[in-house]
Amino acid sequence: MDVTCLAAGLLQRLISTVYPPRCVLCASPGMADRDLCAGCYHELCWIGAACTQCAIPLADSGGAHIRCGQCLQKPPSFDRSLSLFSYRGNAVRLIQQLKFNQKLAYARLLGSLLADQVRSRGIELPDCLLPVPLYSKRLRQRGFNQSIELARPVAKSFGIPVDLHSVIRVRDTRAQSGLDQKQRRKNMRGAFQRVRPVKHKHVTIIDDVVTTTSTVNELARVLKRAGVERVDIWSIARAG
Ligand SMILES: [Zn+2]
Numbered sequence: 001m002d003v004t005c006l007a008a009g010l011l012q013r014l015i016s017t018v019y020p021p022r023c024v025l026c027a028s029p030g031m032a033d034r035d036l037c038a039g040c041y042h043e044l045c046w047i048g049a050a051c052t053q054c055a056i057p058l059a060d061s062g063g064a065h066i067r068c069g070q071c072l073q074k075p076p077s078f079d080r081s082l083s084l085f086s087y088r089g090n091a092v093r094l095i096q097q098l099k100f101n102q103k104l105a106y107a108r109l110l111g112s113l114l115a116d117q118v119r120s121r122g123i124e125l126p127d128c129l130l131p132v133p134l135y136s137k138r139l140r141q142r143g144f145n146q147s148i149e150l151a152r153p154v155a156k157s158f159g160i161p162v163d164l165h166s167v168i169r170v171r172d173t174r175a176q177s178g179l180d181q182k183q184r185r186k187n188m189r190g191a192f193q194r195v196r197p198v199k200h201k202h203v204t205i206i207d208d209v210v211t212t213t214s215t216v217n218e219l220a221r222v223l224k225r226a227g228v229e230r231v232d233i234w235s236i237a238r239a240g
């Protein structure tokens with residue numbers, strides 16, 4: 001161990017002593033240096049069996065590689081998805097606190113849970129992570145992009161880069177409710193623009209909540225057209 005590593009380790013231990021981890025949901029002592037206790041960890045709606053392509057929860061596991069009817073009928077532009085939680089209960093609370101109350105520490109917590117799952121499930125690592133870009137006006141309003149904040153701890157954990165510059169969002173497309181699947185896809189067309197060459201062959205998109213997949217699908221489509229061979233989606237929660 002070199003001196004820098006030793007110093008970082010000592011600093012981490014000092015921080016843990018002065019500020020012991022506390023559960024952000026119930027204030028009990030956190031587990032394994034995380035701001036989440038074991039009870040709240042197990043109470044989160046973890047997704048078990050799910051479609052390997054879009055991560056929608058499925059009733060029956062039926063083998064390692066299963067796809068839902070929708071992905072079989074009309075395959076999306078992305079290849080694989082991982083989503084940690086159903087968007088219910090405390091998962092909603094954690095994500096909303098991050099997005100609307102600037103609780104950036106929650107991004108570290110959720111990002112580290114995501115990295116854990118990638119590791120424990122043996123999921124193939126991409127060449128880079130690409131957080132879903134926010135439209136510039138929304139970025140100014142919020143002050144940060146939650147997907148970038150979620151991607152950072154994951155990137156750090158695996159030592160892979162985060163691509164923040166290849167694709168930008170050129171249109172705000174928030175008003176998606178009330179539209180059916182086909183209309184949503186149409187509404188998303190042209191929302192993203194590639195502004196630099198994408199040099200990686202395997203890219204994983206990071207999103208906070210995947211609802212209809214129309215956003216990530218459009219982003220994946222843009223990446224595939226730019227020559228990316230494989231696009232995966234890692235998200236904290238799956239709604240819908
Ligand atoms: Zn707790």
Ligand SMILES: [Zn+2]
Nearest residue numbers: 051054068071
């Ligand atoms: Zn699916």
